[in-house]
Amino acid sequence: MNNNSALMFCGYEYIVIYMIQVNKWKNIRQIAAWASYDITNTIFFIGVVGIFFPLWVTNDIGGNDATVGFTMSAAMIVSLVLAPFFGTLTDHYLSKVWYLGAFTFIAILAVPLVGEVPFIMALVLYSLSIVCIYLAGIAYNALLNNISTPQNIGSIAGIGVGVGYLGAVLIVVIAAEVAVDSGNIFGFRVSAILMFLASLPALLVLRPKEQHLDRIGLKAIINKTLRDLFIVFVEIKKYKYVSRFMISRFFYTWSLNTAQSFAILFGTETVGYSARHVEYLLLLGILVGIPSAFIWGKLIDLIGAKRSISIAMLFWSICLLLVAIAPSTDVLGNWFWILMGVFCGALIPGIWVTDRPLMLQITPPEKSGQFFGLHGMVGRIAYITGTFVWGLVVVTLGIGQQGAIINLAICTLIAFIIMQSVTVNKNSG
Structure with missing residues (x-):
C-alpha cells in the first residue's frame, strides 16, 4: 500500500475513534x-x-459469467439449507463468538487453496469459503444486539460498514497495484492473510453477556429449527412487517450482491476498461463509501432506518438504469463512470448500514438468532436467484450484461415499493 493510502487508512481510523468518543x-x-x-x-x-x-x-x-454465477448459486443453496439450523444453534449452545471464529477460520484456510488445486476442487473450496463466511455472518449480525442500544444501533452499524470499507480500500489497492501483475492466485493468498488479521480483534475482545435458552441436543435443535421454520412460514401474519421486510430484502439483496459480484466483468467486457482501470473506479466508490457509511448511520438515528433505506434504494435504481444505458450512448465518456463511482459509493452503504438495524427494530430480541437465520436465508435465496439469472440472461439467453443490469434496477424498484408497506415498531408485530 502506498503512502497516501496508508495515511488515508490511518485518517479514517481516527474518525472511527472520534465518533465513538464524541458519543460517549x-x-x-x-x-x-x-x-x-x-x-x-x-x-x-x-x-x-x-x-x-x-x-x-x-x-x-x-x-464465463455463467461459470461464476452458477458456482455462486450452488454455494448459496448449501448455505441456504444450513443457515436456519445454525441460527437456532447460536441461541442455544456455545457463544456466538465461537461460531464466528470457527467458520471464519475454515474460510480463511480454503481461500488460498483456490487456484492451487484442480478446477473442480477449486470450485468446491471457493464454495466452502462462501458458505462459511455466510454462517459466520449469522453470529456477527446477532452480536450487534449485544453491543448496542436502540438509540445508537444505527451509528454503530454505520461504524461497522465504514470500518469494513477500509478493508475494501486495502484489497482493491493490492489488486490494482500488485495482483494485476502477480496474478489472481496471489490475490487469494493475500486476501486470506488480511482476513485472518482483521478477524482477530473481534475474536479476542468480544465476550458478550448472552442469555441462552436451555441447551438441547443436536436432534432437538434440528427438530426445533424445522418446527420454528414451519411456524414462521405458517403464522407469518403474526410478523407481517418482518415478512414484508424479508420480501423487500430479497429484491434489494438480489440487486446489490449481483452487481458487486459482476462489476469487474461488466467494466472489462461491456465498458471495455482494463481490470486495473475498473479496480480504480471501485476504489473511488469505496473511498466515498467510507464516510458515507458513517453519515447513513447518523441519518438512521435521525429519520429512522426505513426512510433511510428507501432513499438509498430509490437512487440506487436510478444509477443502475443509467449504468445500463451508458455503454450504448457514451455521452460523458470517462467522466460518467467517475460520477457513477461517486454516486454508487455513496448509496450502497446506505442500504447495507440500514439493513441490520431495521431487522433488529422489527425482531423480538429473544429471537434474534433465529430471525437472523431467516434474514440470512432470504439473502441467500436472493443471491442464488441473482447470480443464476445473471448467467442465464448474459450467456444462456444471450441478452448481454446491459440487460442483466436493467433487471437489477427493476429488482431494486420492486424492493422500494414493498418497503413502503413496512411499519417499524419495537414489538415487531
Missing part, C-alpha cells in the same frame, strides 16, 4: 472489535468474490 459510549473496545470484523467481510466479498475469482475464472481458466 462506554463499551468502546467491544464496538471497535465488532466493527473490525467487517474488514474481513469486505476483503472477502470485494476481493475474493468481486475481483480475484471472476478474473481467475474468465482470464486464467477460460470460463
Whole structure:
C-alpha cells in the first residue's frame, strides 16, 4: 500500500475513534472489535468474490459469467439449507463468538487453496469459503444486539460498514497495484492473510453477556429449527412487517450482491476498461463509501432506518438504469463512470448500514438468532436467484450484461415499493 493510502487508512481510523468518543459510549473496545470484523467481510466479498475469482475464472481458466454465477448459486443453496439450523444453534449452545471464529477460520484456510488445486476442487473450496463466511455472518449480525442500544444501533452499524470499507480500500489497492501483475492466485493468498488479521480483534475482545435458552441436543435443535421454520412460514401474519421486510430484502439483496459480484466483468467486457482501470473506479466508490457509511448511520438515528433505506434504494435504481444505458450512448465518456463511482459509493452503504438495524427494530430480541437465520436465508435465496439469472440472461439467453443490469434496477424498484408497506415498531408485530 502506498503512502497516501496508508495515511488515508490511518485518517479514517481516527474518525472511527472520534465518533465513538464524541458519543460517549462506554463499551468502546467491544464496538471497535465488532466493527473490525467487517474488514474481513469486505476483503472477502470485494476481493475474493468481486475481483480475484471472476478474473481467475474468465482470464486464467477460460470460463464465463455463467461459470461464476452458477458456482455462486450452488454455494448459496448449501448455505441456504444450513443457515436456519445454525441460527437456532447460536441461541442455544456455545457463544456466538465461537461460531464466528470457527467458520471464519475454515474460510480463511480454503481461500488460498483456490487456484492451487484442480478446477473442480477449486470450485468446491471457493464454495466452502462462501458458505462459511455466510454462517459466520449469522453470529456477527446477532452480536450487534449485544453491543448496542436502540438509540445508537444505527451509528454503530454505520461504524461497522465504514470500518469494513477500509478493508475494501486495502484489497482493491493490492489488486490494482500488485495482483494485476502477480496474478489472481496471489490475490487469494493475500486476501486470506488480511482476513485472518482483521478477524482477530473481534475474536479476542468480544465476550458478550448472552442469555441462552436451555441447551438441547443436536436432534432437538434440528427438530426445533424445522418446527420454528414451519411456524414462521405458517403464522407469518403474526410478523407481517418482518415478512414484508424479508420480501423487500430479497429484491434489494438480489440487486446489490449481483452487481458487486459482476462489476469487474461488466467494466472489462461491456465498458471495455482494463481490470486495473475498473479496480480504480471501485476504489473511488469505496473511498466515498467510507464516510458515507458513517453519515447513513447518523441519518438512521435521525429519520429512522426505513426512510433511510428507501432513499438509498430509490437512487440506487436510478444509477443502475443509467449504468445500463451508458455503454450504448457514451455521452460523458470517462467522466460518467467517475460520477457513477461517486454516486454508487455513496448509496450502497446506505442500504447495507440500514439493513441490520431495521431487522433488529422489527425482531423480538429473544429471537434474534433465529430471525437472523431467516434474514440470512432470504439473502441467500436472493443471491442464488441473482447470480443464476445473471448467467442465464448474459450467456444462456444471450441478452448481454446491459440487460442483466436493467433487471437489477427493476429488482431494486420492486424492493422500494414493498418497503413502503413496512411499519417499524419495537414489538415487531
